[in-house]
Amino acid sequence: MGEEQQVSSSYWLETAPDGHHPALDTDLDVDVAVIGAGIAGLSTAWELTRAGRSVAVLEAGRVAAGVTGHTTAKVTALHTLVYDKLRRTRGPEGARLYARSQSEAIGHAARIAEELGVDCEWETRSAYTYARDPGRVAHLRAEAEAAAEAGLPASFVTETGLPFPVAGAVQVTGQAQFHPRKYLLALTADLVERGGRIFEDTTVLGLDEGEPCRLSTATGATVRARDVVVATHYPIFDRALLFARLSTRRELVVAGTIPAGQDPDGMFITPDEDTRSVRTAPHQGDRRLLIVTGEHFTPGTSDPRARLERLTAWATGHFPDLEVTHRWATQDTEPTDTVPMVGPLHHGARHAYVATGFGGWGMTGGIMAGRLLTAQITGEECEWSGLYDPRRVKPQLREAPTFLKTQAKVAGHFVGDRLRPAPPVESLPPGEGAVVRADGHRVAVYRDEDGGLHAVSARCTHLGCLVDFNAAERAWECPCHGSRFDTDGKVIQGPATKPLEQRDL
Numbered sequence: 001m002g003e004e005q006q007v008s009s010s011y012w013l014e015t016a017p018d019g020h021h022p023a024l025d026t027d028l029d030v031d032v033a034v035i036g037a038g039i040a041g042l043s044t045a046w047e048l049t050r051a052g053r054s055v056a057v058l059e060a061g062r063v064a065a066g067v068t069g070h071t072t073a074k075v076t077a078l079h080t081l082v083y084d085k086l087r088r089t090r091g092p093e094g095a096r097l098y099a100r101s102q103s104e105a106i107g108h109a110a111r112i113a114e115e116l117g118v119d120c121e122w123e124t125r126s127a128y129t130y131a132r133d134p135g136r137v138a139h140l141r142a143e144a145e146a147a148a149e150a151g152l153p154a155s156f157v158t159e160t161g162l163p164f165p166v167a168g169a170v171q172v173t174g175q176a177q178f179h180p181r182k183y184l185l186a187l188t189a190d191l192v193e194r195g196g197r198i199f200e201d202t203t204v205l206g207l208d209e210g211e212p213c214r215l216s217t218a219t220g221a222t223v224r225a226r227d228v229v230v231a232t233h234y235p236i237f238d239r240a241l242l243f244a245r246l247s248t249r250r251e252l253v254v255a256g257t258i259p260a261g262q263d264p265d266g267m268f269i270t271p272d273e274d275t276r277s278v279r280t281a282p283h284q285g286d287r288r289l290l291i292v293t294g295e296h297f298t299p300g301t302s303d304p305r306a307r308l309e310r311l312t313a314w315a316t317g318h319f320p321d322l323e324v325t326h327r328w329a330t331q332d333t334e335p336t337d338t339v340p341m342v343g344p345l346h347h348g349a350r351h352a353y354v355a356t357g358f359g360g361w362g363m364t365g366g367i368m369a370g371r372l373l374t375a376q377i378t379g380e381e382c383e384w385s386g387l388y389d390p391r392r393v394k395p396q397l398r399e400a401p402t403f404l405k406t407q408a409k410v411a412g413h414f415v416g417d418r419l420r421p422a423p424p425v426e427s428l429p430p431g432e433g434a435v436v437r438a439d440g441h442r443v444a445v446y447r448d449e450d451g452g453l454h455a456v457s458a459r460c461t462h463l464g465c466l467v468d469f470n471a472a473e474r475a476w477e478c479p480c481h482g483s484r485f486d487t488d489g490k491v492i493q494g495p496a497t498k499p500l501e502q503r504d505l
């Protein structure tokens with residue numbers, strides 16, 4: 001597999017560059033500190049600023065450049081096959097609240113885009129969950145029925161705009177898609193104009209839940225705030241043991257242009273074929289940008305190059321006129337009991353909140369979280385607070401098999417990865433990495449294109465699992481909780497907040 005199977009930059013990041021925000025270099029006092037500048041964090045900060053609170057957003061990297069900058073950006077309440085399951089596990093009322101909260105997020109985002117006058121390429125589209133296997137039709141019919149019962153404009157159909165036949169599909173009309181960076185950069189500009197403050201390159205290391213709360217940062221500055229929101233996609237604090245109820249998956253994305261006449265006119269997803277998601281976006285002239293996502297895997301467990309090759313072949317096979325221009329990857333966090341966790345960080349929390357577990361549907365989920373957390377912080381009522389409450393118990397017990405399976409995988413990696421045979425350093429070709437043994441320790445070694453070796457500890461700084469090398473993205477990844485590091489050990493993605501320790505071979 002050649003260089004063409006390497007991951008490049010996200011289209012969203014490339015087409016919506018922004019200016020830098022400063023790092024926090026002095027102590028700060030605010031009403032609310034929001035950790036994380038993705039769609040959940042920025043939506044929360046924006047809503048709170050509108051509610052009259054002084055807000056500071058602390059981002060370890062760049063604004064809207066993490067998971068949110070690598071999404072497929074579907075703004076829809078149809079989340080693959082969720083409503084039939086919710087109807088069975090949370091009852092019809094739970095499914096209705098889920099549908100209403102996600103649908104209201106779509107309308108809210110549309111109003112914000114119009115109010116701010118931002119051209120974020122907002123387009124109204126139908127969303128589809130489809131299957132090509134006739135054996136799936138009963139599941140699709142049940143999902144369409146449950147979604148309609150929950151209040152969505154849903155129906156079962158057998159015809160779509162895809163360039164291949166389907167056995168059936170759930171269709172929900174009136175959904176949307178947009179350019180997530182253009183939307184969020186406009187949100188950020190308005191937030192700052194209203195007095196909100198944003199700090200990039202500011203890693204939060206600790207949280208003291210006193211009154212006020214105190215956040216310590218890698219820059220040495222301390223933030224004091226009455227309330228704190230942890231919106232880092234995967235929570236960086238483990239005191240609530242949320243990591244035991246979350247699993248991570250990584251997915252690949254292939255994007256390029258097709259003739260506008262070949263646009264399938266909708267947003268499509270199937271859980272089959274290791275997931276295939278299809279949508280288009282505006283582009284230049286008479287062409288549209290086609291975005292195809294799929295081939296999900298647990299970080300640190302697979303060579304993505306073969307998966308990227310399969311996904312590219314699938315996309316070009318069904319869209320022969322596709323001219324591939326971008327390849328990137330995204331990461332999702334799945335809750336063991338289906339529903340995102342938005343609300344108090346733990347049972348004893350009085351001023352600490354969290355938003356996580358969006359399961360690949362962070363656009364509506366993040367917007368919904370912003371409104372829900374703002375209501376809780378300002379003392380307002382929200383009809384679906386109970387549905388998303390991270391402290392919920394009954395749904396956890398109901399999903400115990402999924403919980404136990406997730407923890408068994410983590411335990412397997414923690415023990416089993418330490419028993420893997422280690423290749424000799426001399427065998428590493430340029431551009432490759434491997435975990436080797438040196439002086440009785442596991443060391444993560446990468447050989448750069450010039451033959452130089454970069455050696456760091458293979459022990460993830462989150463909870464101690466061993467990392468593995470992602471050759472397509474040239475990054476070290478933890479299979480237990482999804483932390484990612486560059487070849488010199490710097491944190492790319494949490495929950496880890498500290499770099500891998502340097503090693504001398």
